[in-house]
Amino acid sequence: xxxxxxxxxxxxxxxxxxxxxxxxxxxxxxxxxxxxxxxxxxxxxxxxxxxxxxxxxxxxxxxxxxxxxxxxxxxxxxxxxxxxxxxxxxxxxxxxxxxxxxxxxxxxxxxxxxxxxxxxxxxxxxxxxxxxxxxxxxxxxxxxxxxxxxxxxxxxxxxxxxxxxxxxxxxxxxxxxxxxxxxxxxxxxxxxxxxxxxxxxxxxxxxxxxxxxxxxxxxxxxxxxxxxxxxxxxxxxxxxxxxxxxxxxxxxxxxxxxxxxxxxxxxxxxxxxxxxxxxxxxxxxxxxxxxxxxxxxxxxxxxxxxxxxxxxxxxxxxxxxxxxxxxxxxxxxxxxxxxxxxxxxxxxxxxxxxxxxxxxxxxxxxxxxxxxxxxxxxxxxxxxxxxxxxxxxxxxxxxxxxxxxxxxxxxxxxxxxxxxxxxxxxxxxxxxxxxxxxxxxxxxxxxxxxxxxxxxxxxxxxxxxxxxxxxxxxxxxxxxxxxxxxxxxxxxxxxxxxxxxxxxxxxxxxxxxxx
Amino acid sequence: xxxxxxxxxxxxxxxxxxxxxxxxxxxxxxxxxxxxxxxxxxxxxxxxxxxxxxxxxxxxxxxxxxxxxxxxxxxxxxxxxxxxxxxxxxxxxxxx
Amino acid sequence: xxxxxxxxxxxxxxxxxxxxxxxxxxxxxxxxxxxxxxxxxxxxxxxxxxxxxxxxxxxxxxxxxxxxxxxxxxxxxxxxxxxxxxxxxxxxxxxxxxxxxxxxxxxxxxxxxxxxxxxxxxxxxxxxxxxxxxxxxxxxxxxxxxxxxxxxxxxxxxxxxxxxxxxxxxxxxxxxxxxxxxxxxxxxxxxxxxxxxxxxxxxxxxxxxxxxxxxxxxxxxxxxxxxxxxxxxxxxxxxxxxxxxxxxxxxxxxxxxxxxxxxxxxxxxxxxxxxxxxxxxxxxxxxxxxx
Numbered sequence: 001x002x003x004x005x006x007x008x009x010x011x012x013x014x015x016x017x018x019x020x021x022x023x024x025x026x027x028x029x030x031x032x033x034x035x036x037x038x039x040x041x042x043x044x045x046x047x048x049x050x051x052x053x054x055x056x057x058x059x060x061x062x063x064x065x066x067x068x069x070x071x072x073x074x075x076x077x078x079x080x081x082x083x084x085x086x087x088x089x090x091x092x093x094x095x096x097x098x099x100x101x102x103x104x105x106x107x108x109x110x111x112x113x114x115x116x117x118x119x120x121x122x123x124x125x126x127x128x129x130x131x132x133x134x135x136x137x138x139x140x141x142x143x144x145x146x147x148x149x150x151x152x153x154x155x156x157x158x159x160x161x162x163x164x165x166x167x168x169x170x171x172x173x174x175x176x177x178x179x180x181x182x183x184x185x186x187x188x189x190x191x192x193x194x195x196x197x198x199x200x201x202x203x204x205x206x207x208x209x210x211x212x213x214x215x216x217x218x219x220x221x222x223x224x225x226x227x228x229x230x231x232x233x234x235x236x237x238x239x240x241x242x243x244x245x246x247x248x249x250x251x252x253x254x255x256x257x258x259x260x261x262x263x264x265x266x267x268x269x270x271x272x273x274x275x276x277x278x279x280x281x282x283x284x285x286x287x288x289x290x291x292x293x294x295x296x297x298x299x300x301x302x303x304x305x306x307x308x309x310x311x312x313x314x315x316x317x318x319x320x321x322x323x324x325x326x327x328x329x330x331x332x333x334x335x336x337x338x339x340x341x342x343x344x345x346x347x348x349x350x351x352x353x354x355x356x357x358x359x360x361x362x363x364x365x366x367x368x369x370x371x372x373x374x375x376x377x378x379x380x381x382x383x384x385x386x387x388x389x390x391x392x393x394x395x396x397x398x399x400x401x402x403x404x405x406x407x408x409x410x411x412x413x414x415x416x417x418x419x420x421x422x423x424x425x426x427x428x429x430x431x432x433x434x435x436x437x438x439x440x441x442x443x444x445x446x447x448x449x450x451x452x453x454x455x456x457x458x459x460x461x462x463x464x465x466x467x468x469x470x471x472x473x474x475x476x477x478x479x480x481x482x483x484x485x486x487x488x489x490x491x492x493x494x495x496x497x498x499x500x501x502x503x504x505x506x507x508x509x510x511x512x513x514x515x
Numbered sequence: 516x517x518x519x520x521x522x523x524x525x526x527x528x529x530x531x532x533x534x535x536x537x538x539x540x541x542x543x544x545x546x547x548x549x550x551x552x553x554x555x556x557x558x559x560x561x562x563x564x565x566x567x568x569x570x571x572x573x574x575x576x577x578x579x580x581x582x583x584x585x586x587x588x589x590x591x592x593x594x595x596x597x598x599x600x601x602x603x604x605x606x607x608x609x610x611x
Numbered sequence: 612x613x614x615x616x617x618x619x620x621x622x623x624x625x626x627x628x629x630x631x632x633x634x635x636x637x638x639x640x641x642x643x644x645x646x647x648x649x650x651x652x653x654x655x656x657x658x659x660x661x662x663x664x665x666x667x668x669x670x671x672x673x674x675x676x677x678x679x680x681x682x683x684x685x686x687x688x689x690x691x692x693x694x695x696x697x698x699x700x701x702x703x704x705x706x707x708x709x710x711x712x713x714x715x716x717x718x719x720x721x722x723x724x725x726x727x728x729x730x731x732x733x734x735x736x737x738x739x740x741x742x743x744x745x746x747x748x749x750x751x752x753x754x755x756x757x758x759x760x761x762x763x764x765x766x767x768x769x770x771x772x773x774x775x776x777x778x779x780x781x782x783x784x785x786x787x788x789x790x791x792x793x794x795x796x797x798x799x800x801x802x803x804x805x806x807x808x809x810x811x812x813x814x815x816x817x818x819x820x821x822x823x824x825x826x827x828x829x830x831x832x833x834x835x836x837x838x839x840x841x842x843x844x845x846x847x848x849x850x851x852x853x854x855x856x857x858x859x860x861x862x863x864x865x866x867x868x869x870x871x872x873x874x875x876x877x878x879x880x881x882x883x884x885x886x887x888x889x890x891x892x893x894x895x896x897x898x899x900x901x902x
Binding site for chain 1: 529530553555556557558559560584585587
């Protein structure tokens with residue numbers, strides 16, 4: 001078997017059936033762009049012509065949607081999404097086969113995809129995150145072709161640069177007018193930023209807006225402009241609000257998680273970063289969001305005004321904006337109702353596309369301007385490579401999302417994790433599935449100590465001087481194994497069920513069928 | 516060993532293990548049925564820990580059902596000992 | 612002088628909490644066999660605490676076990692727990708010096724030869740306990756601290772427990788005084804509203820002002836706040852340094868009396884200054900060795 005070893009020591013086949021030639025990962029910044037942008041065909045619509053269509057079936061016939069096409073969707077309606085299932089149901093009804101679904105994140109609500117795969121309606125999946133029965137089905141080898149797992153920035157890059165060619169983009173639009181202006185801040189299914197739909201709208205061959213809230217022309221504000229939208233379909237309901245946004249995201253109450261969060265804030269302070277113009281990104285829950293609480297305390301005590309907070313935006317970040325702790329919020333995705341409200345009403349709360357947020361192949365994504373990002377992990381190894389794709393049982397339960405992008409861009413990348421998750425040590429010799437390469441990860445914070453990437457001797461000195469509990473990553477691994485016992489390694493099958501692409505399109509790892 | 520009662524100790528909370536003991540047929544030895552959220556990584560180790568406690572306490576002809584939620588060795592030992600004690604075994608303290 | 616700024620309760624039948632007890636940086640961890648454990652589970656909790664004492668690394672935290680009262684399970688608790696080498700036992704609902712003496716006898720019988728003597732901390736939670744506080748503090752050499760439990764105390768009084776605490780003011784000062792008179796430490800009652808950060812700080816400041824050396828705690832989130840209050844401030848440390856300098860100066864000049872800021876520096880002031888500097892160095896808050 002022809003193999004190649006990539007820059008973090010993963011052995012990869014030279015080509016993968018159902019995927020193609022493998023371009024192995026050679027370094028976080030080692031691969032430069034070498035192409036022109038994807039150029040969709042120029043179209044026109046005559047004055048007086050209508051875009052409103054009665055139903056999705058009609059759209060399918062007008063385009064027409066044929067076998068083998070790539071249909072794209074965004075995930076801003078998260079676990080309340082109704083559009084993906086609606087569209088695929090029509091495809092199945094009309095006998096369309098062999099579709100590739102390019103859905104930016106897959107949630108439990110998307111379970112019907114598994115049936116469509118079994119019936120041959122869908123044969124390919126291109127996504128940045130998977131959960132629920134689809135993730136399990138992928139791990140069990142149900143899909144005929146390997147799933148392509150990208151990062152949020154990588155998906156935008158792939159769409160713009162032609163590696164992910166979208167035939168039809170179905171954009172769930174919480175609010176739309178009859179000419180195709182769209183936003184996400186109004187309507188019963190309001191979700192906030194439509195950042196992940198923006199590249200799709202710009203580069204797909206056909207763009208179809210699906211809305212349950214049609215407003216008189218012209219809609220404002222405009223997140224996606226009429227000039228790129230072919231059809232507007234009004235349906236009864238695009239999604240369940242309860243699954244779209246939570247009331248408010250709350251920080252964890254778990255004392256160990258809070259301890260980790262507090263230590264993280266001390267790390268940020270010891271690195272000398274709590275000062276004016278500080279910029280920050282953090283996860284939506286658990287210890288990462290709790291870190292925002294302690295960072296806020298430090299900023300308040302020091303009288304600091306930050307420049308911006310980035311990412312998936314929660315009510316907590318909105319509070320910080322409204323309290324004047326940050327001058328701006330840069331929002332690619334809203335997680336709760338506060339984020340939606342703030343985006344709608346505050347001119348310092350900016351909506352940006354996935355490309356602006358995180359693409360590596362443009363003249364600067366927002367992640368490049370980050371001082372600190374706080375991220376989670378399912379596993380991390382002694383080389384600081386992080387796994388956010390598979391659980392320790394080998395089953396797919398996630399994906400990079402913006403993980404690798406933010407880690408690459410930020411001046412200091414902090415991974416927070418319980419040293420032991422239940423009984424499982426989080427530090428391994430080699431993670432099961434590498435997602436974010438160690439060279440972009442600077443610090444690991446656990447409840448029993450902090451490890452610093454040897455590449456960052458500068459940070460190591462600062463943390464030691466501040467009296468923080470710094471240990472080597474090997475010491476932390478040994479400590480975990482001393483407490484829990486050494487775990488047996490689990491084995492996986494042979495068949496490659498997913499290809500994990502780094503943000504630049506090279507392959508950083510593969511996921512094999514779970515046993 | 517026939518004087519043993521059925522007994523249970525431990526909970527289904529995270530990091531705990533629920534141990535249920537029932538007397539086994541004469542000559543059946545120590546039979547362990549294990550369910551665990553970390554079966555692949557620690558299944559063998561958990562069985563060994565349970566069996567060791569039973570052996571050290573000179574207990575045999577017993578059926579041990581264990582439902583594990585990621586318990587560490589010290590917790591497994593404590594729960595098995597508690598179940599044994601509740602089943603009527605006089606625990607040998609020096610070994611605890 | 613043992614640091615007991617914080618003494619954190621951990622429920623004795625909860626493996627998840629027991630195995631993480633060392634993570635929170637409390638000066639002492641209390642593995643609780645009493646109020647945190649249902650009667651049906653006392654046996655299982657005892658075994659779990661015994662195993663935890665032997666295998667869990669609690670770092671530099673003092674390992675304390677709160678046993679059950681003498682009229683329920685104390686005997687079995689002491690018999691099984693003491694050989695596992697806890698640093699101290701927290702004895703609940705102590706009402707008389709005889710209670711302590713009985714516990715001390717049981718502990719002595721259970722200790723293995725060569726084992727460091729297990730200390731005792733008396734938890735005073737009833738009017739009788741408060742009335743006998745000084746005699747309880749003197750009851751046995753093993754007693755290193757008196758702790759105050761206000762929840763049970765106010766229930767016995769038939770008074771309403773408030774955050775502001777007038778109803779427990781006397782009891783608090785009695786505990787502080789009795790412990791001080793006996794030359795041991797006093798530890799204040801826990802602040803039970805886990806979400807009220809301001810209230811915790813105020814209550815802890817009051818405890819410090821009254822002379823308590825530490826506070827019982829029921830939630831790891833309280834640890835750092837309580838430490839911040841009990842730690843000597845920069846002002847305290849500077850003042851203490853100046854006191855010692857004044858003493859040294861007086862000694863060097865052969866004068867019998869030192870003065871600072873126009874006031875005489877006498878023995879109690881020196882003692883307080885020395886204690887501050889000792890604490891400061893222990894906590895890494897002061898570098899130079901002044902003494």
